[in-house]
Amino acid sequence: MEVTIREEGVAIAASSVAGRLLDDGVPQRLAAGDPALWGEEATAEAAARLGWLTLPLTSRELLPEIGKLVEWARAQGLTNVVLAGMGGSSLAAEVVCDTYDVPLTVLDTTDAHQVRRALAEGLDTTVLVVASKSGATVETDSHLRIFEAAFRAAGIDPGDRIVVVTDPDSPLEQAAIDAGYQLVLARPDVGGRYSALSAFGLVPSALAGAEIEKLLEQAGEVAPLLALTDGNPGLELGAVLGGAALNGRDKLILEDQLSEINGLPDWIEQLVAESLGKDGRGVLPVVGADPNGVSDELVVGIGSDNGDVRVDGRLGAQFLVWEYATAVAGRLLEVNPFDQPDVAGAKRNTAELLDAPAPGRPAFTDGPVEVYGETRARDLPGLLNELLDAVPGDGYLAVLAYLDRLAAFDAPVREGADFEEMTDAWMAADAATLRALLALRTDRPVTFGWGPRYLHSTGQYHKGGPGNGVFLQITGVVTDDVPVPGRPFTLGALQLAQALGDLGALAGRGRPAVRLHLTDRVTGVAHLLAAAQEA
Numbered sequence: 291m292e293v294t295i296r297e298e299g300v301a302i303a304a305s306s307v308a309g310r311l312l313d314d315g316v317p318q319r320l321a322a323g324d325p326a327l328w329g330e331e332a333t334a335e336a337a338a339r340l341g342w343l344t345l346p347l348t349s350r351e352l353l354p355e356i357g358k359l360v361e362w363a364r365a366q367g368l369t370n371v372v373l374a375g376m377g378g379s380s381l382a383a384e385v386v387c388d389t390y391d392v393p394l395t396v397l398d399t400t401d402a403h404q405v406r407r408a409l410a411e412g413l414d415t416t417v418l419v420v421a422s423k424s425g426a427t428v429e430t431d432s433h434l435r436i437f438e439a440a441f442r443a444a445g446i447d448p449g450d451r452i453v454v455v456t457d458p459d460s461p462l463e464q465a466a467i468d469a470g471y472q473l474v475l476a477r478p479d480v481g482g483r484y485s486a487l488s489a490f491g492l493v494p495s496a497l498a499g500a501e502i503e504k505l506l507e508q509a510g511e512v513a514p515l516l517a518l519t520d521g522n523p524g525l526e527l528g529a530v531l532g533g534a535a536l537n538g539r540d541k542l543i544l545e546d547q548l549s550e551i552n553g554l555p556d557w558i559e560q561l562v563a564e565s566l567g568k569d570g571r572g573v574l575p576v577v578g579a580d581p582n583g584v585s586d587e588l589v590v591g592i593g594s595d596n597g598d599v600r601v602d603g604r605l606g607a608q609f610l611v612w613e614y615a616t617a618v619a620g621r622l623l624e625v626n627p628f629d630q631p632d633v634a635g636a637k638r639n640t641a642e643l644l645d646a647p648a649p650g651r652p653a654f655t656d657g658p659v660e661v662y663g664e665t666r667a668r669d670l671p672g673l674l675n676e677l678l679d680a681v682p683g684d685g686y687l688a689v690l691a692y693l694d695r696l697a698a699f700d701a702p703v704r705e706g707a708d709f710e711e712m713t714d715a716w717m718a719a720d721a722a723t724l725r726a727l728l729a730l731r732t733d734r735p736v737t738f739g740w741g742p743r744y745l746h747s748t749g750q751y752h753k754g755g756p757g758n759g760v761f762l763q764i765t766g767v768v769t770d771d772v773p774v775p776g777r778p779f780t781l782g783a784l785q786l787a788q789a790l791g792d793l794g795a796l797a798g799r800g801r802p803a804v805r806l807h808l809t810d811r812v813t814g815v816a817h818l819l820a821a822a823q824e825a
């Protein structure tokens with residue numbers, strides 16, 4: 291595992307804090323699991339959150355149990371692995387499975403259309419992994435209820451198909467015991483976003499066919515280096531992240547185009563945004579974007595020379611080193627890297643809105659797109675210009691889409707089309723393309739997140755960070771809603787309440803926040819992309 295600084299300004303910023311980290315004995319203290327590293331207020335929480343440091347070793351104890359689980363699934367011919375889990379309870383497994391090229395369906399959405407896709411994937415061979423540390427996350431609880439009902443309706447005993455990963459004593463543990471589900475208990479001293487190498491990352495990945503022993507070996511090889519004062523890649527990367535942010539380079543552009551690891555930036559995004567984005571401080575991760583060459587950027591290349599810093603290493607080692615580096619950066623920024631104090635507000639708003647939905651009246655309508663929120667614009671190009679103009683000199687624009695993230699693959703493609711044509715057709719139907727189109731028009735970072743997934747990741751930074759974001763939310767009509775058994779709401783109602791709840795939390799902090807509602811999803815996305823090109 292190697293961290294190579296390729297740009298002089300970053301080297302200076304990192305060395306400006308490296309001495310302090312050594313003088314304070316940070317590597318020795320982290321190796322000893324000292325919870326006082328993040329200040330008095332964080333000590334109690336940190337004391338219960340440092341188990342990730344030893345996961346390369348302690349998770350080996352899980353291997354026989356996971357091996358039996360894999361045999362159990364294989365014996366029943368369960369080859370279609372669906373993982374229901376939000377944020378840290380699914381992001382790592384997604385990277386592992388993409389990197390090892392084994393299929394895994396991740397459900398971290400409340401979009402009824404996307405959930406229907408997963409239900410249609412062949413229930414007879416499906417194993418559902420329900421992953422929630424708290425055991426109380428509304429999205430994951432809804433997925434469990436929907437799949438239980440679907441299995442029963444198909445004449446399948448859910449007890450033969452459901453695996454639960456949760457913390458001891460969570461409500462989900464008891465529910466799993468009562469229902470007779472397969473149950474794997476995770477370590478309670480590891481927080482969600484630090485849980486890649488715990489049962490949360492390992493169980494779904496192993497069921498999908500990834501070689502999880504290798505991951506632990508890779509992490510195990512780098513672990514001893516993390517106790518060193520010299521040649522410690524976690525300390526070096528932590529000094530880069532923290533030193534750069536303290537010197538004004540707080541937009542972390544993650545570049546991985548040449549990497550053999552697929553999708554690591556999405557996992558880093560949650561780790562960095564939720565760990566550091568609080569108390570008016572933080573680092574904004576920017577995924578899938580080209581750098582603009584502006585002064586507040588830090589470009590980190592994963593296995594790639596396209597950056598100010600190059601980080602090389604196998605996936606298991608990357609997980610551990612980024613966790614370590616984030617914890618070190620937390621100390622430098624003087625924040626508690628283990629809590630997420632601003633996530634609760636949007637959740638409270640969602641609960642209230644589920645009881646009494648209040649979408650309000652659109653400010654204007656442009657074709658299949660209704661626009662909600664405060665704006666002087668009267669058409670979409672005007673609105674997009676207004677939002678871009680509202681981004682402060684040190685700020686960013688976040689596009690947040692509560693839609694089906696697989697919908698673009700339904701786009702009609704000419705028969706016999708080559709890969710390039712197919713990609714063009716998908717991009718023209720993908721709400722995420724809006725990010726790239728808007729990025730062409732500003733030198734400020736433009737980020738993109740799928741809702742409600744981002745609520746468990748960058749959502750913390752949006753609300754708790756420096757408060758310089760501008761927010762463009764997209765929701766869409768639900769034409770084939772999914773009821774949530776045993777709950778007084780459908781997925782469609784939950785999704786809208788989540789969107790409105792977060793919009794309210796952002797607007798309540800004085801940030802420009804507008805919602806676009808697509809009254810027809812397909813033509814709505816096309817109309818929006820055309821408006822972005824026109825603006």
Ligand SMILES: O=P(O)(O)OC[C@H]1O[C@](O)(CO)[C@@H](O)[C@@H]1O
Nearest residue numbers: 377378379422423424427482746
């Ligand atoms: O595993 P749980 O408890 O369902 O939580 C899922 C995610 O929600 C958060 O707790 C808060 O958004 C994340 O930190 C976490 O990864």
